[in-house]
Amino acid sequence: MRARHAARDARRAREFEAFVAGAAGRLLHAATLLTAEPPDDNPRALRLLTRALADTYARWDRLRGEDPYDRVRCHLVTRFARDLRHRYGVPGRARRRPAGPLAALGPRERLVVVLRLYEGVAEEQAAALLGLPRERVDTLCARATATLWSARGSGDGARPATVTAPGGGTRS
């Protein structure tokens, strides 16, 4: 009984380590884009990712063919979205200036952009993951790309004064 447990623990640890070695770079990049932190100083993204990885490790034996990468990404995204709702701006903790390529966007737009454009998740799936209607995801994505497009070259981290109107009017 004990020997079987030990063997299972060892196998799990081995498989998990291989998975992390392969996927951590991309996942950490996605998390850093989400939290809009500079790539060399991303404690919040690291915390998010560690939590998501730990959760995946805890149910590694019961994944039943589910892709662990999908599972971590799903955990990452839902956790980030929940943190947005519940503790947006904790009193006593100064919010850091957003950095990175998505600094000009709000957190919800960053979620959509990371899912749709960085991870290449289908629109329906992204909408289901975020609990938004599909059209809303489409609109958010269009608006975010337009914002980024107009903010390019104007320096890192500056949110442009003019944001294009919602409703897909930015498509051409």
Next chain:
Amino acid sequence: MNRREREAAVRRSMDRSPPRVPPGLCADAVRRGGRLLRRRTAARRLLWLLLLAAAVAFAVWALAVQPWVAPPSETTPPLTDW
């Protein structure tokens, strides 16, 4: 500039400057995940134990009280016209 080109530009800008993965990340996740796993196992074991205790208590009570046996009648019909 159409939307497709804008999206491609955003993709390119995101692919620049990937963060470096710190070496302790996997060990950290394994430690936390292991703790989660142990806590879940303990909780499950506790629940099973509670269930078992409840079942035993019920069985003991049922055997002692035997609620399925009809209680002996305590009243007799009045005897008239004897």
